[in-house]
Amino acid sequence: MDKGHTDAFSNLNSISNFIFFSAEIILIIFVTNPILQVISFLSAIFYAFFLFGSKTFLKLAQCLPLAILSAILNPLFSHEGATIIGYWYSGNPITKESVYYGMGMGIMVLAMLMWFIILNRIMTVDKWIHLFGRIFPNIALLFSMVMRFLPKLRRRYREMKLANPDKNAFELFSMLITWGLEVSVDTADSMSARGYGVCGRSSYTIYHFRMADAYFITVSLVLAGFVFWDIFSGRLVFYYYPVLAVTGEKGFMQFGYVCFLLFSMLPFILEIKEVCKWSFLQSKI
Amino acid sequence: MELFAIQNLTFSYPKGGFLLKDLSITISEGEFLLVLGDSGSGKTTFLKQLKPQLTPWGRQTGDILYMGKPMGEWEAKKTAAEIGYVFQNPEHQPVTDKVWHELAFGLENQGLSQEDMDLKIAEMSSYFGIQEWFHKRIDELSGGQKQILNLASILAMNPKAIVLDEPTSQMDPIAVNNFVQMLQRIKEETGIAVIMAEHNTEQVYKLADSVAVFSDGSLIYHGEPRKAVSFLGEANMQQLLPVVPRIYVKKAVKKEAKEENVLLPPITLQEGRSLLRRLNQQGRLESLSSYLPEKESAHYINGQEWSVQLKEVYYRYNRNNKDVLKHLQGRFYKGECFGLLGGNGVGKSTLLNVISGALSPYSGKVKTKGKVSYLPQNPESMFSHDTVIDELFGTSDKYKDLFKMERLLYRHPYDLSGGEQQRLALLILLSREPDVLLLDEPTKGMTEKEKYILGELLQTLSEHGKTIILASHDIEFAAKYTNRCGLMFDGRLTGVKDTKKFFLQNRYYTTTVRRLTRGILENVVLEDEVIIDAGRR
Numbered sequence: 111m112d113k114g115h116t117d118a119f120s121n122l123n124s125i126s127n128f129i130f131f132s133a134e135i136i137l138i139i140f141v142t143n144p145i146l147q148v149i150s151f152l153s154a155i156f157y158a159f160f161l162f163g164s165k166t167f168l169k170l171a172q173c174l175p176l177a178i179l180s181a182i183l184n185p186l187f188s189h190e191g192a193t194i195i196g197y198w199y200s201g202n203p204i205t206k207e208s209v210y211y212g213m214g215m216g217i218m219v220l221a222m223l224m225w226f227i228i229l230n231r232i233m234t235v236d237k238w239i240h241l242f243g244r245i246f247p248n249i250a251l252l253f254s255m256v257m258r259f260l261p262k263l264r265r266r267y268r269e270m271k272l273a274n275p276d277k278n279a280f281e282l283f284s285m286l287i288t289w290g291l292e293v294s295v296d297t298a299d300s301m302s303a304r305g306y307g308v309c310g311r312s313s314y315t316i317y318h319f320r321m322a323d324a325y326f327i328t329v330s331l332v333l334a335g336f337v338f339w340d341i342f343s344g345r346l347v348f349y350y351y352p353v354l355a356v357t358g359e360k361g362f363m364q365f366g367y368v369c370f371l372l373f374s375m376l377p378f379i380l381e382i383k384e385v386c387k388w389s390f391l392q393s394k395i
Numbered sequence: 396m397e398l399f400a401i402q403n404l405t406f407s408y409p410k411g412g413f414l415l416k417d418l419s420i421t422i423s424e425g426e427f428l429l430v431l432g433d434s435g436s437g438k439t440t441f442l443k444q445l446k447p448q449l450t451p452w453g454r455q456t457g458d459i460l461y462m463g464k465p466m467g468e469w470e471a472k473k474t475a476a477e478i479g480y481v482f483q484n485p486e487h488q489p490v491t492d493k494v495w496h497e498l499a500f501g502l503e504n505q506g507l508s509q510e511d512m513d514l515k516i517a518e519m520s521s522y523f524g525i526q527e528w529f530h531k532r533i534d535e536l537s538g539g540q541k542q543i544l545n546l547a548s549i550l551a552m553n554p555k556a557i558v559l560d561e562p563t564s565q566m567d568p569i570a571v572n573n574f575v576q577m578l579q580r581i582k583e584e585t586g587i588a589v590i591m592a593e594h595n596t597e598q599v600y601k602l603a604d605s606v607a608v609f610s611d612g613s614l615i616y617h618g619e620p621r622k623a624v625s626f627l628g629e630a631n632m633q634q635l636l637p638v639v640p641r642i643y644v645k646k647a648v649k650k651e652a653k654e655e656n657v658l659l660p661p662i663t664l665q666e667g668r669s670l671l672r673r674l675n676q677q678g679r680l681e682s683l684s685s686y687l688p689e690k691e692s693a694h695y696i697n698g699q700e701w702s703v704q705l706k707e708v709y710y711r712y713n714r715n716n717k718d719v720l721k722h723l724q725g726r727f728y729k730g731e732c733f734g735l736l737g738g739n740g741v742g743k744s745t746l747l748n749v750i751s752g753a754l755s756p757y758s759g760k761v762k763t764k765g766k767v768s769y770l771p772q773n774p775e776s777m778f779s780h781d782t783v784i785d786e787l788f789g790t791s792d793k794y795k796d797l798f799k800m801e802r803l804l805y806r807h808p809y810d811l812s813g814g815e816q817q818r819l820a821l822l823i824l825l826s827r828e829p830d831v832l833l834l835d836e837p838t839k840g841m842t843e844k845e846k847y848i849l850g851e852l853l854q855t856l857s858e859h860g861k862t863i864i865l866a867s868h869d870i871e872f873a874a875k876y877t878n879r880c881g882l883m884f885d886g887r888l889t890g891v892k893d894t895k896k897f898f899l900q901n902r903y904y905t906t907t908v909r910r911l912t913r914g915i916l917e918n919v920v921l922e923d924e925v926i927i928d929a930g931r932r
Contacts, residue, residue, distance in 0.1 A: 236493075251491070254490075254491040254492050254493070254496055255490060255491060255492075257491075257492035257532075258489060258490065258491055258492040258533060258534070261532075261534040262486065262534070266773075266776065269771045269772070269773060269776045270771075270776045272748055272751070272753045272769060272771060273769055273770065273771040273776045273777055274776075274777070274779075275753065276827075277779070281779060284779065285776075285778065285779045288778070288809070289775055289776075292775075292809055293487070296482070296484075296487040297487070297490060299448075299449060299482075299487075300482065300487060300488045300489075300490055301490055302448045302449075302475075303446060303448045303449055303475070303479075303480045304475060304490075304500060304501040304504055304548075304549070304552070305448075305471070305472060305475030305476055305501060305504040305505060305552075306500075306504045307504070308470075308471045308472045308475055308504065309472050309504075309505065309506050310506045311503050311504055311506060312502075312503050312505075312506045312507055312508065312509070312512070313503055314495075314496070314499035314502065314503055314509060314512045314513075314516070315509070316495050316530075
């Protein structure tokens with residue numbers, strides 16, 4: 111099932127979406143702890159199922175080759191680690207640690223790709239424009255104008271091709287240029303007729319920053335902050351070499367994992383909340 | 396209060412003749428001014444004088460006052476917002492890609508806050524019923540919707556006047572109707588002045604408070620619409636009028652009106668019908684039509700060989716899309732001009748492209764005899780040179796004289812009027828020596844005069860044995876110049892008949908004259924078939 115854009119997470123402001131994706135992806139890329147990577151991967155899969163339904167399998171299968179490749183390449187080229195479990199034909203040792211490290215890398219790549227697929231779905235072109243339009247309003251306007259022009263250009267090229275079956279691509283291209291110049295004059299007229307450039311511009315948006323965004327950003331920053339803090343104070347660091355080892359007290363570690371799990375599941379939790387709310391509302395009707 | 400006051404204005408380009416000569420006119424607040432004139436009469440030049448951001452650079456004398464002060468003394472910010480301008484081609488105005496963004500564009504330029512813009516946009520969308528397509532890409536809208544959006548995004552800026560340059564010339568009749576209804580609401584509900592140039596005055600004439608007629612750069616008439624009817628009749632410019640008053644200006648009726656002290660000529664269809672009914676009771680109305688409905692009307696087909704044959708044609712653009720053409724059957728004959736009628740988006744252009752072979756049906760057969768050439772909706776798609784004379788290089792002289800292009804030879808094709816561009820495109824098409832001509836909306840944006848020239852041309856071509864298939868929503872043109880007509884609907888070609896029979900039989904999808912005379916005068920489809928006072932004088 112493809113649910114369109116009615117899901118709760120994509121209804122949030124693009125700033126909320128952006129903060130979540132950046133924190134999630136930065137965390138899993140720079141952290142070598144396999145438990146965090148597995149948590150991230152499973153959360154991504156959960157949410158992907160909500161968004162894409164059974165198509166998730168297809169998307170997962172598309173990511174798999176790259177993940178397997180990175181899992182295999184590590185023990186091929188890295189011979190660090192204390193526990194030797196065999197030898198390559200070349201005589202180089204295969205170590206248990208490098209195999210595990212490769213597997214960790216594979217999970218990390220898989221989780222990262224899944225989050226990028228989700229990001230691609232949630233962060234539509236409009237959301238990116240809204241996000242960066244605040245900082246670069248002129249570039250956002252230019253982009254919008256290009257998006258207006260391209261379909262017109264495509265349609266015109268098709269018409270020219272249909273009308274002039276005996277003309278080659280170069281001739282059609284030169285006709286298209288003449289037409290494009292004419293169109294840009296019209297657009298410039300239309301812009302100045304509506305007061306473009308007479309005074310400072312503001313920019314309008316249909317996306318609003320709501321209380322829900324404030325809550326979401328606060329909760330994400332607090333949870334992600336705990337995890338970052340744990341990592342920087344060396345409590346969640348996982349060592350592959352020379353032997354597998356975890357540092358830190360158990361209690362602190364478990365707290366870090368729980369925080370990360372909650373953080374990664376936030377979009378999914380949001381959806382569940384929404385579903386509950388609606389079924390509750392419906393039961394009242 | 397006077398919104399615009401123009402005194403003794405002349406305008407010309409540095410190296411050129413006068414485009415406006417000694418023009419004086421005032422336009423009041425809330426006035427609906429209809430600007431009439433042939434192409435090249437100075438209409439557009441006049442309209443652009445009212446909008447400082449679009450006024451071309453040139454030699455200008457005289458004054459243009461806006462709200463009592465010379466136009467140039469007002470801040471650009473004020474005139475940009477208060478004087479709105481709607482362009483002829485709905486494609487030209489939109490700047491951004493989304494409907495909501497387009498509505499906001501002018502407001503953003505004024506530097507308004509989000510709250511202010513929010514309210515204005517909400518108000519405008521509700522007023523015009525844009526909510527349903529508020530989030531759409533502009534690319535997805537129909538031409539009519541685009542022009543309504545253009546109007547709405549101008550009105551959002553809270554103007555005192557809107558200037559429209561032939562805004563409906565690219566639309567089909569239903570879209571024109573919607574657009575004119577919007578204008579009517581603006582006139583009746585807002586007090587915004589409307590200054591509108593238009594060739595197709597059928598629906599808008601009754602809205603006008605005053606009419607300005609331009610000819611060769613001069614304002615030759617300015618006054619009430621009903622009085623304009625008599626003036627245009629006497630000046631032999633009745634082709635600028637809609638059909639109903641055009642019938643009135645036939646000499647005899649004018650006499651009749653004077654005799655009975657009926658000073659007001661009819662403008663609406665209802666008024667026209669009651670006038671005709673009265674004349675009919677006095678026995679002064681006659682039909683020139685030689686048409687006999689009993690006679691089988693296939694005389695164009697009898698004995699002619701076919702040049703295009705369609706058998707159960709099915710077409711769709713994409714596997715997942717709906718059929719655009721389904722179970723389409725038809726035959727088109729040598730030497731006939733066939734009118735393919737129907738609203739926008741019913742598949743007329745698709746059918747032409749299937750016949751030309753550019754698109755192939757996924758089921759069914761298309762057979763053609765001889766060379767087939769296609770003339771697209773936008774004539775610019777045919778132009779590949781910088782001057783008309785270069786475009787015509789190698790074209791046989793056989794047609795050149797017919798097309799009346801001599802004085803245009805050194806112009807750039809893009810600088811020609813709509814009608815001239817269509818003629819040039821048709822001439823380029825003929826240079827490919829086609830046997831079957833497929834014309835897509837060739838009368839778009841044409842004046843009555845230009846349509847007449849085109850119509851005569853098409854008749855000459857079909858006399859030369861060409862097959863012409865004309866896709867059009869221009870009912871009046873099809874009624875005048877085609878031999879057979881059919882209505883495209885739901886992917887099929889329905890009701891194919893002799894043109895005359897087609898329009899007599901239809902009640903709604905027929906010519907204004909037929910609607911005007913139904914029940915009063917039988918078998919009349921065209922204006923010239925109504926004869927008033929034939930015997931007397």
